[in-house]
Amino acid sequence: MTSLNNILEKAYKEHSLSKDEILSLLNSDGEELYKYADRVREENVGDGVHLRGLIEFSNICKCSCKYCGLRSPNTKIERYRLEPDEIIKYAKQGTELGYKTIVLQSGEDSFYDTEKLCYIISEIKKFDTAITLSIGEKTLEEYKAYKDAGADRYLLRIETTDEELYKTMHPKMSLENRKQCLYNIKKLGYEVGTGCLVGLPNQTVESLADDILFFKELDADMIGIGPFIPHPDTPLKGELNPKNFDMALKVMAIVRMLLPDINIPATTAMETINPMGRIIALKSGANVVMPNILDTEYKVKYEIYPNKICLNEHSGKCRNCIEGKIKSIGRFVSETKGFHRGK
Numbered sequence: 001m002t003s004l005n006n007i008l009e010k011a012y013k014e015h016s017l018s019k020d021e022i023l024s025l026l027n028s029d030g031e032e033l034y035k036y037a038d039r040v041r042e043e044n045v046g047d048g049v050h051l052r053g054l055i056e057f058s059n060i061c062k063c064s065c066k067y068c069g070l071r072s073p074n075t076k077i078e079r080y081r082l083e084p085d086e087i088i089k090y091a092k093q094g095t096e097l098g099y100k101t102i103v104l105q106s107g108e109d110s111f112y113d114t115e116k117l118c119y120i121i122s123e124i125k126k127f128d129t130a131i132t133l134s135i136g137e138k139t140l141e142e143y144k145a146y147k148d149a150g151a152d153r154y155l156l157r158i159e160t161t162d163e164e165l166y167k168t169m170h171p172k173m174s175l176e177n178r179k180q181c182l183y184n185i186k187k188l189g190y191e192v193g194t195g196c197l198v199g200l201p202n203q204t205v206e207s208l209a210d211d212i213l214f215f216k217e218l219d220a221d222m223i224g225i226g227p228f229i230p231h232p233d234t235p236l237k238g239e240l241n242p243k244n245f246d247m248a249l250k251v252m253a254i255v256r257m258l259l260p261d262i263n264i265p266a267t268t269a270m271e272t273i274n275p276m277g278r279i280i281a282l283k284s285g286a287n288v289v290m291p292n293i294l295d296t297e298y299k300v301k302y303e304i305y306p307n308k309i310c311l312n313e314h315s316g317k318c319r320n321c322i323e324g325k326i327k328s329i330g331r332f333v334s335e336t337k338g339f340h341r342g343k
Contacts, residue, residue, distance in 0.1 A: 004024060005032070012040060066169050161196075199240075
């Protein structure tokens with residue numbers, strides 16, 4: 001057997017690799033890696049795909065992350081925020097469409113204080129749904145309040161574990177604080193979600209390997225991997241690398257090999273770059289899709305990156321479309337809430 005096959009066999013059997021072994025896989029063409037990752041996915045989480053209804057309820061953000069179209073210094077974006085009862089209304093519509101998890105995502109918007117957020121969470125919980133929050137860095141006390149109100153999962157992407165790159169991309173933010181937030185979330189009993197951007201300027205393959213090892217160390221419950229897509233109204237405009245999709249797919253597949261039973265989304269960004277992106281991801285280790293269930297007027301304004309797919313589709317049509325794609329590859333939409341096995 002070739003050295004690459006030896007590494008893949010080790011990952012398949014032991015779910016553990018050294019940094020050098022991860023680098024060998026990242027530098028490969030990925031073909032065999034994707035087959036192994038799909039096999040690991042099938043054996044550990046099955047053929048069900050979890051659909052999670054995404055509500056991007058505010059595009060107002062105090063941060064200045066250089067890659068993000070929602071960054072505070074971007075004056076060209078039309079800002080919006082939904083009132084708490086509007087958010088609850090969309091969540092109810094989502095559960096009526098069959099979504100077993102509602103994902104609440106926003107920029108870091110201080111309008112939604114603990115009282116408002118706990119009200120939103122507790123009301124949505126009445127619809128018998130799991131709730132994922134993706135609302136940024138908060139205090140331990142705030143995280144605890146959301147958990148007590150009924151939140152089940154928290155997604156806080158680290159984006160990169162490379163200290164210098166993190167500092168460059170996130171002015172006035174701290175990698176150490178980001179990590180501490182993740183450990184606080186874990187300590188409180190949430191299912192922990194994180195992930196990284198692949199293809200940032202000056203990002204190395206070595207730092208991507210470190211990201212993967214961090215996910216393994218954290219023992220995360222969900223990992224989201226997205227290819228970097230530059231936004232024209234950010235400092236990184238024009239920095240698109242056409243290899244971002246393939247490298248993101250390889251990172252995602254290795255994560256599946258090392259964390260065999262976690263939840264891994266086929267991200268919207270993958271399909272924005274490649275028309276078959278989410279299907280390719282589902283065939284390379286992914287088992288989650290998160291369609292946006294807002295009306296078009298809000299979808300188009302939540303522009304982290306440009307040219308997002310499905311912006312003009314009604315939420316019902318969007319759900320039917322993705323279910324059709326899932327069935328076309330011999331998979332099915334799961335009827336469960338999709339909690340990480342053993343949690």
